[in-house]
Amino acid sequence: MSESFRDLMERKGYSRSDFLKFAGLAATAAGIQVSGFKDVVEALENKPRPPVIWLHSQECTCCSESFVRSSHPLVADVVFDYLSLDYTETLMAAAGFQAEAAKKATMDKYKGQYILLCEGSVPSKEDGIYCTIAGKTAEHHVKEAAENAA
Numbered sequence: 001m002s003e004s005f006r007d008l009m010e011r012k013g014y015s016r017s018d019f020l021k022f023a024g025l026a027a028t029a030a031g032i033q034v035s036g037f038k039d040v041v042e043a044l045e046n047k048p049r050p051p052v053i054w055l056h057s058q059e060c061t062c063c064s065e066s067f068v069r070s071s072h073p074l075v076a077d078v079v080f081d082y083l084s085l086d087y088t089e090t091l092m093a094a095a096g097f098q099a100e101a102a103k104k105a106t107m108d109k110y111k112g113q114y115i116l117l118c119e120g121s122v123p124s125k126e127d128g129i130y131c132t133i134a135g136k137t138a139e140h141h142v143k144e145a146a147e148n149a150a
Contacts, residue, residue, distance in 0.1 A: 052085050053086060
């Protein structure tokens with residue numbers, strides 16, 4: 001069985017308190033209410049690395065860049081060791097058709113299991129034409145990915 005997020009943190013020397021702080025931050029960042037905190041902790045303690053689709057719309061990428069380049073090693077560990085970052089335009093090597101294929105493969109294989117992160121605004125005026133990715137609007141991409149996200 002794969003190591004859980006909690007097992008990996010413990011192996012790297014993080015305390016239970018550090019783990020709970022991270023779980024709280026993750027829940028807050030995801031907009032999860034206090035009543036769902038226990039579920040977040042259970043998932044991080046018992047489940048293998050979750051697949052992540054990180055969409056970018058109208059933004060400058062400073063949120064993801066700042067997150068990845070944080071001086072605290074836990075942040076880099078989370079992104080590169082504990083999550084399966086299957087799609088993110090800012091950090092992935094693939095581009096164009098290959099990137100879109102990776103996103104589709106993750107959505108198909110992990111239907112109802114992948115985590116969806118959305119960075120930036122999603123324009124809706126004039127049918128969303130002010131932000132297109134791979135020939136489709138950002139709104140289309142967000143709705144498509146959100147439909148079967150965890």
